[in-house]
Amino acid sequence: MPRFSYLLKLLVFLIGLVVILEAISYIATRVAINKAVTQNARTELLAGGELFSRLMQKNVEQLALSVKVLTEDFGFKDAVATNDENTIVSALVNHSARVKADMGVLITSDGKLIASDQAFGVQIVDEFSVLKEQVTQRGQAYDIIIANGRAYQFVMFSVKAPVVIGFAGMGFEIKKEFSDDLQRLTGLEVSFVDSKEKEFRYLSGTLTHEQQVQLIKNLDNQQKTDDVFIYDELMTLAVPAARQNTHLFALLQVPLSKVLAPYTKLNVQLFILALAFAGLAAVAALFLARSVTKPVSILADIARRIAAGFYTTPIAVKSNDELGDLAHAFISMQKAIGEREQQVLYQSEHDPLTGLPNRLRILPELEDAIARAGVLNERIFLLVIDIKNFGQINDEMSQEIGDTVLREVGQKIQRILTHGDVLRFGSDEFVAILMSPDQVVVNEFIELIHSAFKTPLMVSGIQLSIEVNIGAAHYPADAENAESLLRRATLALNEGRASEQRSCWYQQGWDEKYLRRLHLFREFEPSLAAGYISLYYQPKINLEQPDLLGAEALVRWRHPELGFVPPDEFIGVIESSGQITLLTRWVLKTAIAQLRQLLDEGIKLTCSVNLSALDLLVDDLPAYVAELLQANRVPAKNLYLEITESAIMGEADKCLHNLQRLRDLGITLSIDDFGTGYSSLSQLKKLPVSELKIDKSFILNLTTSADDQLIVRSTIDLGHTLGLSVTAEGVESEEIKSLLKSYGCDTAQGYLYSKPLPARDFIQWVHQYLAELVE
Numbered sequence: 001m002p003r004f005s006y007l008l009k010l011l012v013f014l015i016g017l018v019v020i021l022e023a024i025s026y027i028a029t030r031v032a033i034n035k036a037v038t039q040n041a042r043t044e045l046l047a048g049g050e051l052f053s054r055l056m057q058k059n060v061e062q063l064a065l066s067v068k069v070l071t072e073d074f075g076f077k078d079a080v081a082t083n084d085e086n087t088i089v090s091a092l093v094n095h096s097a098r099v100k101a102d103m104g105v106l107i108t109s110d111g112k113l114i115a116s117d118q119a120f121g122v123q124i125v126d127e128f129s130v131l132k133e134q135v136t137q138r139g140q141a142y143d144i145i146i147a148n149g150r151a152y153q154f155v156m157f158s159v160k161a162p163v164v165i166g167f168a169g170m171g172f173e174i175k176k177e178f179s180d181d182l183q184r185l186t187g188l189e190v191s192f193v194d195s196k197e198k199e200f201r202y203l204s205g206t207l208t209h210e211q212q213v214q215l216i217k218n219l220d221n222q223q224k225t226d227d228v229f230i231y232d233e234l235m236t237l238a239v240p241a242a243r244q245n246t247h248l249f250a251l252l253q254v255p256l257s258k259v260l261a262p263y264t265k266l267n268v269q270l271f272i273l274a275l276a277f278a279g280l281a282a283v284a285a286l287f288l289a290r291s292v293t294k295p296v297s298i299l300a301d302i303a304r305r306i307a308a309g310f311y312t313t314p315i316a317v318k319s320n321d322e323l324g325d326l327a328h329a330f331i332s333m334q335k336a337i338g339e340r341e342q343q344v345l346y347q348s349e350h351d352p353l354t355g356l357p358n359r360l361r362i363l364p365e366l367e368d369a370i371a372r373a374g375v376l377n378e379r380i381f382l383l384v385i386d387i388k389n390f391g392q393i394n395d396e397m398s399q400e401i402g403d404t405v406l407r408e409v410g411q412k413i414q415r416i417l418t419h420g421d422v423l424r425f426g427s428d429e430f431v432a433i434l435m436s437p438d439q440v441v442v443n444e445f446i447e448l449i450h451s452a453f454k455t456p457l458m459v460s461g462i463q464l465s466i467e468v469n470i471g472a473a474h475y476p477a478d479a480e481n482a483e484s485l486l487r488r489a490t491l492a493l494n495e496g497r498a499s500e501q502r503s504c505w506y507q508q509g510w511d512e513k514y515l516r517r518l519h520l521f522r523e524f525e526p527s528l529a530a531g532y533i534s535l536y537y538q539p540k541i542n543l544e545q546p547d548l549l550g551a552e553a554l555v556r557w558r559h560p561e562l563g564f565v566p567p568d569e570f571i572g573v574i575e576s577s578g579q580i581t582l583l584t585r586w587v588l589k590t591a592i593a594q595l596r597q598l599l600d601e602g603i604k605l606t607c608s609v610n611l612s613a614l615d616l617l618v619d620d621l622p623a624y625v626a627e628l629l630q631a632n633r634v635p636a637k638n639l640y641l642e643i644t645e646s647a648i649m650g651e652a653d654k655c656l657h658n659l660q661r662l663r664d665l666g667i668t669l670s671i672d673d674f675g676t677g678y679s680s681l682s683q684l685k686k687l688p689v690s691e692l693k694i695d696k697s698f699i700l701n702l703t704t705s706a707d708d709q710l711i712v713r714s715t716i717d718l719g720h721t722l723g724l725s726v727t728a729e730g731v732e733s734e735e736i737k738s739l740l741k742s743y744g745c746d747t748a749q750g751y752l753y754s755k756p757l758p759a760r761d762f763i764q765w766v767h768q769y770l771a772e773l774v775e
Contacts, residue, residue, distance in 0.1 A: 007293040014285030015278075022274045022281075029270055033263055038235070041259040042228045045237035048186035048252045052239055055182065056153065060142050063155035063170045066099040067140075071157040071168050080106060080159050080166045085114055092116035095170065102173040103152060106159070107132060108166045123148045128169075131156050135167050144241050144248045145171065151192055151203050151241070151248055174241070179205045189234075189253040191215060196247055205251070215251065233257060295323045299330055311338030351424040353403055354410035359425050366482035369421075369433050370475055376435070380475040381442045382489040383432040385413060385449065386497075388467040390428035397462070404459045409466060416448050429493075431486075439474065446470055446503050469497050473506035487511065516562075520573045523559060528586060533557045535590050536756035539765070540608070540727060540749045543741045547773055549766065550606040550640070552749065553591040554756045555583065571612075580612045588628055592639065594759050596632040603766055608640035610672060616643065617654060622661035629665070636666030642693065644672050656686060663688040670727070675715060685722065692719040696730025696750070703735045713743045720744065 070076055070091060079087035092104030093116045104116040107128060115121035127145050134141035135156045145152045156169030172178075179190040183206050191205030191212070200219045202212045218231040228237050233256045241248040311334055351358045357365065366382065373380050387393075387409055394402035406428065413430055414422040420434040436442055449468060456463040471493025479485035488506040491514055496504030527533050533555060540550035557565040574580050587609055595607045615621055629636055641662060663669055670691035671684070675698055694715055698708045712728070719726040728740050731750030740748055754765055 005293075006296065007289050010289040010293065011285055014289065015282045018281035018285065019278055022278050026270055026274045030267060033266065034260065037259050037263055038256070041235050041254050041256070042237075044186070045188065045228055045235060045252050045254060048182075048188045049237050049239040049250075051186055052182060052190070052250055052252065056241065059153050059172050060155055062099050063101060063153070063172065064140065064142070064157075066095055066101065067155050067157045067168060067170050070095045070104075070170070071159045076168070077159060077161045077165070080108065080168075081161050083108065088114050089116060092168075092170075099170065100172075101170040102175075103154075104168070104170045105154075105156075106166055106168045109164065120147065128154075128156070128167075131169070132167055135169075136164070142242065144174075146194055146203075146248065149201075149203070150174075151194070153242070174204060176204045176206075186252070187254070189251075189255075191251040191253070192241065192248065193219065193251055194248050195219075203248075207253075215253075230256070235259070292323075295327070299326060302330060302334070306334050306337060309341070311335070311341070351410075354407050354424050356410050356414070356430070357421070357423040359423070359431075362423055362425065362431055362486060363482050365421055365423065365433055366485060369435060370482055370485075373435055373475070378435045378437055379439075379477075380485070381434040381436060381439070382473055382475070382485050383434065383442075383446065383449075384425060384471045384486075384489045384493045385430045385432065385468050386493060387428040388469055388497075389465075393464060397464075401459050401462070401464075405457060405464060405466065408457050408459065409453075409468070412452055413449060416452055417445060420445075431489075442472065442474070443503075446472065450502055467502070469493055469501075470503045471496055471506070472503065478506045478508075484511065487514070517573045519562075520565065520570050521577045521579075523562075524570070524574055524577075524579055525582070527557060527559060528583070532559055533583075533586075534758065535587065535594070536758055537607075537762040538749060538756040539753050539762075539769070540606075540747050541753050542747050543737070543745060547770065549604065549769075550608065550747065551762065552608040552610075552642070552756075553587060554610075555587060556756070575612055575614060578614075580614050581618055584609075584612060584615045585624065588625060592628045592632050592634050595638060596634050598763065598766070599634065599638070601763070603763075603770070605766070606638050606640055606668070608642050608670065610642045613644070613655070616658050619658065621658060622665060625662065625667065626665050637668065640668045640670055640691065642670040642672040643689075645674065656688075660688050673729075675711065689724065691725045691727060693727045693729055693749075694745075696728075699728050699730040699736060699740075699750070700732070702739055703733070709739070712740070712745075716743045716745050 073091065076088070076091045078084075079091065088106050092106060092114070096102070096104040096116050103120055105121070105124075105128070106114045108114070113121050113124055113128070115124070124147060127147050131141050131143045131145065131154060134143070135158050140155070140157045142153075142155045145154045151174040152171035153174060154169050154171035156167050158164045159166040159168050174192055179192070182188070182190045189206050189211075191207055192203040193215070194201045194203055200216045202216055205212070207215060214232055215236075228235060230236065234253050235256060237252045239250045239252060241250055349357055349361045366380070369380050372378075387405065390402065390405065393405055406424075410422065410424060410430055413432060417432050417434065420432050423431045423433075425431045432445075434442055434445065449470065453466045453468055456465045458464075471489050471491070473479060473485055473489040473492055475482075475485050478488050488511050491510045492504045492506040495507075495510060496502070524533075536554045536556045537551040538554060540552060542548035542550075555567055555571075557567075557570055559565055571580075571583075574583055591607050591609050595605065598605050611621075625639070625641075628634075629639065643659070659669060668691060669687070669689040670693055671687065671689050672693045673695040674692045675695050692715065694712055698712050698715075702708050702712060716726045725746040726744075727747040727749060728736075728745050729749050731737055731740065731748040731752045733752060736750075737748055737752055753769075754762075757765055
């Protein structure tokens with residue numbers, strides 16, 4: 001949907017309103033003018049009709065006077081009485097000429113018509129019958145006579161001597177000249193039309209032939225005289241030519257264009273005025289709209305700047321109206337938001353417990369320090385400090401005392417490092433940023449920190465001995481940016497804690513090792529799904545009964561980019577990332593399925609799977625193993641689960657409970673790598689295990705080391721004393737095998753028999769091994 005600005009909408013509304021009002025005003029004015037002009041034209045038509053009637057009446061009076069003189073003339077009467085036709089004609093001609101009548105007639109008592117124009121008399125049939133009857137009744141009469149397509153205005157008197165001896169009359173022909181005279185007097189078009197039996201006939205007038213045709217076409221028999229009607233832009237008035245004759249009437253017309261012509265200029269002027277006013281209104285609307293929208297636009301821009309975090313944008317208040325109130329509201333809002341944001345920003349970047357800047361400020365502060373160090377030709381040293389025994393203090397004393405310790409430690413470090421920045425990294429860790437040209441100076445600061453904590457802290461009346469670990473790295477020797485500097489100082493701290501050093505400087509290669517561990521962590525699940533992780537099997541041979549076979553399932557990871565990843569490397573990564581359970585269950589599922597395949601081939605075999613210490617903390621592990629055994633129809637006695645001594649050192653009770661549940665399923669449990677841990681005999685006695693596996697570190701040099709021989713022999717005797725079978729790992733020669741057999745060792749595992757093999761190769765090895773035993 002297109003977006004229209006408020007300015008455009010307001011402009012359209014205002015200009016549209018003005019245009020509509022102007023259009024209405026212009027149209028109303030034009031209608032009023034047209035109505036007034038039409039009314040004036042109607043009045044002119046009526047006045048023309050009145051003039052026409054008067055002219056016609058004047059003609060009648062003139063004819064009546066002349067005819068009266070004629071009919072009272074004794075000579076004329078005598079000629080009529082004696083039927084002296086020549087004298088009658090002469091008298092008619094003379095009297096007609098006096099009044100310029102076009103025709104004089106005499107109708108004798110026997111009905112003969114004598115006319116001043118003989119040709120006229122020949123054309124007459126009974127046109128004077130009606131007029132004659134009226135004269136007979138009233139002595140005189142007036143009417144319009146149509147003869148031979150011409151109209152005559154006739155006045156007729158009776159001729160008495162003393163009785164009526166005839167009827168004499170005179171008439172004017174209604175000629176075109178009469179219409180022209182009337183047009184000159186009135187300015188109107190004049191036409192005479194005769195109607196007879198619903199048909200109209202144009203007799204004479206001032207119209208052209210085409211106009212005559214249109215007039216006849218638009219006349220209506222129902223048309224009333226003395227009414228004005230309009231057709232083809234002609235305003236028309238019908239006036240009867242004579243009251244006695246309703247068939248002949250005069251039509252007076254005036255074109256509307258002629259009537260309106262004087263007002264055309266006025267219309268143009270009105271239109272120009274309307275356009276000019278509309279233009280002025282548009283300019284005024286634009287000014288008004290801009291005066292309204294400009295402050296709003298300015299406030300909108302300010303609002304956007306406030307949204308972008310600029311709270312010092314000046315807002316000029318120039319009006320005292322509603323927009324001024326809105327601007328004041330913006331100023332208040334801008335100030336309040338700025339204060340709140342500063343407060344929120346401070347709280348988000350500072351630790352509420354110690355008041356120190358928190359970890360959100362570490363990278364910005366480091367980047368700023370690195371930038372300044374480049375200018376000052378200094379080096380940046382980063383110390384990551386943690387409280388060595390904080391967890392113990394927090395757990396054994398109280399959280400409140402722990403919080404006080406954090407606060408006191410932070411403040412003490414801050415007091416010592418007067419020329420550096422101290423920030424809280426998180427939990428019990430602090431960060432110190434130092435700028436110095438020499439590492440020796442930094443080492444002195446480190447020693448000052450350690451020395452400061454030799455004096456116990458007094459918290460709530462309790463003396464607490466505090467020790468700190470410090471990891472250190474410096475820029476640019478150890479890192480290329482702030483992020484890597486922080487990571488490498490943290491690695492130094494971790495390495496120092498692992499090696500129990502109070503202070504530890506970062507060494508080259510640690511970060512690469514860390515990044516590789518991180519990469520392994522990311523690649524573990526995709527590799528497991530893609531089949532880059534697989535199971536290998538290494539045989540376990542019973543030294544007394546070589547046909548009793550076992551195998552240990554070993555995980556191998558061949559990454560397409562990293563190549564072979566040693567188990568000792570990636571198992572630790574997976575354990576630290578919490579993914580060991582996923583790997584263990586995959587190993588159990590795969591190993592039990594392949595064990596089922598070997599059993600189906602008639603090979604009696606046990607399979608050992610290693611468990612992590614973390615696996616023993618999962619309560620549903622026994623149920624999961626039982627479900628797998630049942631689903632694959634594998635007897636529990638064919639499955640060995642190997643655990644290390646250290647696996648039960650953490651939560652011993654929970655681990656022992658789960659081990660007992662696995663034992664109850666009928667699964668054989670083994671202690672792997674025995675001799676490398678720190679389990680006591682009393683603890684060993686509690687374990688529900690059936691096998692000890694002597695670590696290969698005691699076996700590899702068995703033939704040459706008297707100490708190893710003593711340890712191995714003692715371990716075998718101890719295992720047997722506890723009722724356990726004993727397996728030796730790392731058997732790589734017949735001499736070792738013979739020596740172990742002489743000690744009474746039950747099972748041997750090592751390269752003497754086979755290296756770990758993929759499942760398919762291991763099955764082939766089993767078949768070959770058993771075949772060689774038979775031979």
